[in-house]
Amino acid sequence: MRPEDRERIQLEVVSRVLERHVSAARQGPGARQGAEVLETLVSDTLYHERRRLERDTPAPGELALYADIARRLPKASESELVRMIEALLARFVEEVVGNFDERVYRVSTSVVPAGLSLLLKAAGAESARDLLSVRRRTASVRDHIDVSGEVEHVRSLVDQGTLVVVPTHSSHLDSIVLGYTAHLLGLPPLLYGAGLNLFKSPLVSYFMNHLGAYRVDRKKTAALYKEVLKEYATVALELGYHNLFFPGGTRSRSGAVERHLKKGLLGTGLTAYINNLKQGRPKPRVFIVPCTISYDLVLEAETLIDDYLREVGKSRYIIEDDEFSRPRRVLNFFNEIATLEGKIAVTFGRPLDVVGNLVDGQGQSLDPRGRVVDTASYVALGRGVGGSAPEHEPQRDQQYTEELAAAVVRELRRVNVVMSTHVVAEVLMKLLGEANPGMDRYRLLRTGGGAPSFPHGLVVSRVGELLAAIREAGAPLVAGEMLGATPLQVVDDALRHFKSFHTRPVAERRGDRIFHEDRNLLLYYSNRLSGYELKRREAVPEAIRQEGG
Amino acid sequence: MMSDEALRVGVIGAGSWGTTLAKISAERGHETRLWARREELAAQLREARENVDYLPGVSLPDSLQVTHDLAEVVRQSELLVLVVPSHALRLVARCVGDTARGEQCLIHATKGLERGTHKRMSEILxxxxxxxxxxxxAGPNLAAELARGEPTGTLIAxxxxEVRRRGHAAFSNGYFRVYWGSDVVGAEVGGAFKNIIALAAGVLSGLGLGENARALLLTRGLGEMAELGTAMGADLTTFGGMAGVGDLVATSSSPLSRNFQVGTRLARGERLEPIQAEMKMVAEGVNTSLAVMEFARARRLTLPIVSAVHRLLHEGGDVPTLLQELMAIPTGQEFRRSS
Structure with a gap:
C-alpha cells in the first residue's frame, strides 16, 4: 500500500463508519433517543471486547482505553459519545492496518517466490550441505503450481478496474500460493485479510508480512469491529487495491467446494463500485474473479475433517492448533510436494461484474446471451427512463449480492479441479457404501464396516468409470497430469500420495487389494467431488483425455 | 411516495390478460404501452379501442397506447409486464433482452414450466x-371478470x-387488491400447477359431478401443488395465499377458465387435438402437465392427480379411466408431514 494511502484509508474508514452511526442516531425520533443509540453502540462494543479479553491477551493500552470509556460512559454527552466511538474506531483501524511496511510490500512479489523456493529446498534437504547445493533441488515452485483457466482475461482486466479474487479455501497456504500466482502472472499484489493467528506462526508470518495482508482478529465479535473490516476492504477497493477474499469465510471443513458464501465481504465490491461512480472516478469498475485452488494433499486435512465430523454444523470457526502452526508438518508437506512432484492447481474462472454478469476483455458486462450491458444501469436509482444517479439501495444491493454469490458458486464448481487423490477417494467411499448398505455414515467411518479392502482391479475399473462420467458431465475439471494417464496410473499416483504425508496412510495397496485406513480422510478428499451429478458410465478403454479444454 | 407518481408501464402481450392489465394500469393514470405481436391486432386495438378477439365488449381507455414495436415499448418503460403464452416466453424474452437495461423492473404473468428443462418463467427471463x-x-384472476371491474386480488412476488412497490403502484385499485411477497418460486409453481387441476375439475364438472367431488379434487390438488412447490424451493405458506388456493379455486370453478373448458369438453367425449385447434387461446395446463410429469419422474415425487391427468391427455387415456385413477389414489393419513 502506498504510504499516503495508508493514512487516507484510516481516516476514511473512521469517518465513514462514524458518520453512518451519527446520522442513524439523528434520524431517530428525538435527541435523547439519538444519544441512547450511540450509548448502546459504545456499551455493546465494550461488552464484546471485555468478554474477549477474559481469554485473550490485551494489546498495550487496550485495557486502559476501555476502562476509561467505561468510567465516563454513564454521564457522557452526545458529543462525548461521538468521540468515544471515534476512539474505538481509530484503535480498530490501526490494528487492522498493522505495522505494515510499505517498502517491503512493494518488493513482496520477488520476496515471496524466493521464500517459497527456499522452503521447498529446505524441505527436501537432508542436511545443511544439501541446502546449500544448487543441484540438489532443481525443482522450483513454478514446477509445482499449475495455473490455468481465464488467465489472459484476468490480466486484461487489471487496467480496466479493480479485481476481487474469490478463491476456494482449503489451506492457509492458499494465500501464499495465490500471492505467488499473482507474481507469476505479472499481476499486482493482492490485498487480503488474514487471521491474527497466522501472524503468530513464525514460519508463515514471514509470508504474511510480505503479502498484502491486513490483520483480522476473528475473536473480536463487536459489530463495530466487523464494520471496520468491511469498510476497510471497501475503501481499499475504491483506491484501486486489488483484493483477495475467501468467499466461504473460512477453510472448507468438509473438503467440498464452497456452496454458501459470506455475503458481507462479497458485497463490498458493489458498494465500492457505486461509490466510485458517485465520485466520478476514472475506472470505477470492480471485477469479481472466481478461482479454485486444488492440492493432491491438503496440509490441514486431518484437523479440518475431524472438526467437520465432530459435529456437523457446529465446527469451530477459529482453529489455532492445526498442522499449519507446526513448522515440522509444514516442512513435511513441502517435502511431499517436492519429492512426489505434487501439484497445486490454480484455476481462474470467468470474471464477473458486481451483480454476477460475465464481463468481456474490456471489462464490459455481458448479459447471458453475450450482449453488452451498461453496468451502471443496475445501480441507477430514481425515476424516469434510464433511472437517474447511481445510488446505494440496501434491499436491492443485498439481492444483487445474492445473485453474485450464486454466480460465483456456479463458476467455482465449473472450474474446480480434481486430482487423483480425490477421484480414488471417491471410488473407495462409494465401494465402502456399497459393501455396507444401510450402515450409518458415522459408524461406517469409525468401524470401516465389513470390508477392510477391495480388489485393486475393481478400484481401477471404477476409477475408469468415474473419469468417464466426469468427462461426459464436463465438470469438474481433471488435473493436468491425469489427462494422459490410464486409470491404473491414476490409482498408483493417488496411493503414492496417500501414504506419504498424513499421519497414517489414507489407503494402501497390499498384494492385489487396496485397504482403506483413514476413512475420515477418504471422506475429506472425496468431498471435492460432492454435488456433481455423475452417473456411472462404461469406462473408455484408452487413456482418459479431456475434450475441448 | 412512488404510488402517487405516474409510471411508464409497458405491457408485452395483448391477449385477454395482457389487455386487462394494460387497461388497469392506464386507468390508474400510468403512461401505458401495450405491445401486440400481430400488426393487425395492434391496429385494430388502436382504432376500435376494443380487443375484439380476446376481450370483446370491454372498451380500452384512450390514454392506452398500442404498438407493434417491441423495442420501443421496452425502451420507454420503467416497469415491463410480460404476459405471453409460456411456449413463447423464451423467444419474446430474448427480443426484450435486445433493448432491456439493468435498472428496469419486469413482472411476468405467464403460467407454465418449460418442457425438457422444467424451468420456471423467471429462470428463463x-x-x-x-x-x-x-x-x-399470480392470483385468482379471470381476465373477463376483472376487465368488467369485478373485485378480486392477486399476488406480486x-x-x-422495488418490483413489489412498482407492481402495486401500477395495478392495485378499488377492485383489484394487490398483495406482495418474496416467494417467486411459490407464486410461479402455484400459477402453473393450478391449470392441471383446473383441467381435471372441468372433467368432473362435465361428468355432472357436484361440489363435494370438486372440493376433494381441489384439496388433494393443493397438496400436490405444495409437494411440487417445496421440492422446487417454494415456501409452503405461499400455497395458502392468492397464487395458491386463491388461483386454484377460481380457475377450477369457472367456465371462463380455458383449462376448465378443455376438461369439460373432454368429459363430453370430444378429443384434445380438435379442442385445442378450435380455441383461440392457449390452455396452459396441457403443456404444464408434461413438464410437471417430467420433473416429478426425475425427482421421484408422487403426484397421483398429475399422473392421472397426464395419462388422459398424453398417454391415450380416457375420461372413465381418469375418474377411476383419481378414486384409486390411496387414502389413509391425510398429511405426510406432521407439523
Missing part, C-alpha cells in the same frame, strides 16, 4: 435478458422491493 429485478403476478 434471467437466461434471456440482463434483468435482475424480476417478479411474478419478487425478491426486489
Amino acid at each position: 434471467r437466461e434471456e435478458t440482463c434483468l435482475r429485478k424480476i417478479g411474478v403476478l 419478487s425478491r426486489y422491493e
